[in-house]
Amino acid sequence: MPILERIHLAIMREVDRQGSLTAAAETLHLTQSALSHAVRKLEDQLGVPVWYREGRSLRPTQAGEYLLAVANRLLPQLALAEERIQQFAQGERGTLRIGMECHPCYQWLLKIVSPYLAAWLDVDVDVKQKFQFGGIGALFGYEIDMLVTPDPLYRSGLHFEPVFDYEQVLVVGPQHPLRDAPWAEPRQLSGEVLITYPVAIDRLDIYTQFLTPAGIAPKRHKPIETTDIMLQMVASGRGVAALPRWLVEEYAQKLDIAAVRLGQQGVPKQIFLGIREADADIDYVHAFVELARAHRIL
Template identity: 40%
Template sequence: MELIHLRILLALKQSGTLSAAADQLHLTQSALSHQMKNLEQRLGVVLWRKQGRLLVLTQAGKYLSDVAESVIATIDSAEQHLALLGAGKTGKLTVGIDCHACYEWFRTILQPYLQAWPELDVEVTSRYRFNSLEAVRHYKLDAVLTADPAFDGALHYQALFDFELVLIVASRHRLAGRGFIEPSDLRQETVLTYPVDRERLDMFRKVLQPAGIEPLKHITVEETDIMLQLAASQRGVCLLPEWLLAEKADRLALASLRFSDLPLTKTMYLATRHEDVTLEYIQGLIGLASNRPARIDVE
């Protein structure tokens, strides 16, 4: 199997017709058909079937086109990176954000970092939020900011800073002012979280589920600022990094609470491929992130 076969399959998947795929790849239709017939003969499978004027991928063709999408993304990324290096530019850094609250912190270091590396092409994305570590391994991302590492040896994890999760409530909430609270105190509460599976939410996996507690209601909220405003209006409580309360607590009348005998300290990491750790712009990001206080003003 050659790279051209994967490019042909991907072009067919995207265009649906032989002529459009041939135009996209700057090949004649006969050359394209010849390439794929040879591949089908070698593999012993049928990769597409004609359906009117369209070409429809078979099960084998769909599988191989998915493989092609991943492989070609890796190849294209490598070629782009090498081309930038060959042109004398620093390169490109694509950073994934693995958690909603991470954005609020990362934006405080982004501008200083861009100023420190003016020739670096930087992209920040949450496109791979639920499989970002896998995206780094497959060269779709260069680094991921995450508080949930997978220490399996596949990636390098650089610890940046520690932070604490706290329960955020309105300053007039019935629990406000307590020294410590228990998970059972949330039994009659509406819990506000990001729209993420419960298995990935610290509120459920670290607080409620170990205690066998089900809250009165669970509401998902996409934006951090809206979540804090809902909490301030006593429409729910939320578990968030303590830094998110900076400057916001007084203006929105919010308070933070800690659970008795339930430490909720986490560490923020930058995950990268092992071979990229020594790159100057990766080290620059690590240095800036490590020295930046995990306490911000959320505007």
């Protein structure tokens, strides 16, 4: 008779999320006594405690940490399997859940989603920009089915398809002294306010491929969430930004901004679509990849 059941994994995850048996019991629609009994029974069957009890709080033991990792990995897969089977039973194909690790790529994605939805009437599309475990973890954890990223992390079981090349450039406003320069040097940004998306510095190309190797830091780093506000700030002389050239050229039609090459050689980049290898033969997944390749941005 199997010891571990799905409810045990759900208990592990909810107790960790909620921080107490009382809150977890409410989320799982159980009484606290029933939940406590289930935890004690599981520990008796396993022969090892899974929680340290610290007053009203619970902290996972080493065995509990392992079970929690299993729960976080398996429960989303089971939920997805049930959802897909239900969709098949209702004559639907499913939902393609796309994760974004490329903030400025949202406009590009919209150009693909429209014809894709027209071609695949029985497939829905959902776009996620925040993940519980990061982009790669979200793929492995079945939070998403596809990841749009400029920085693929190759792992066994994943496949990354390059879909287009682009150049990362500096964006400056109308009165900026670098506006007509052939390229910018790192030292020229030491007195600048650098506006970026709210992403860790070690994942920003302007730092990793331009400033940091030269030992340079900007005067100030200002995170802004939306592309429109970021470029309005640049156009009003409040700072500079680093974005794909194609995106800057689109916005330059309505804002007084200009693109300047980062260094004499520039900063070349690629956008990749990451999928699970096991999903590569799913027709509507494959079709999206092919459509994305056809919508390359030059």
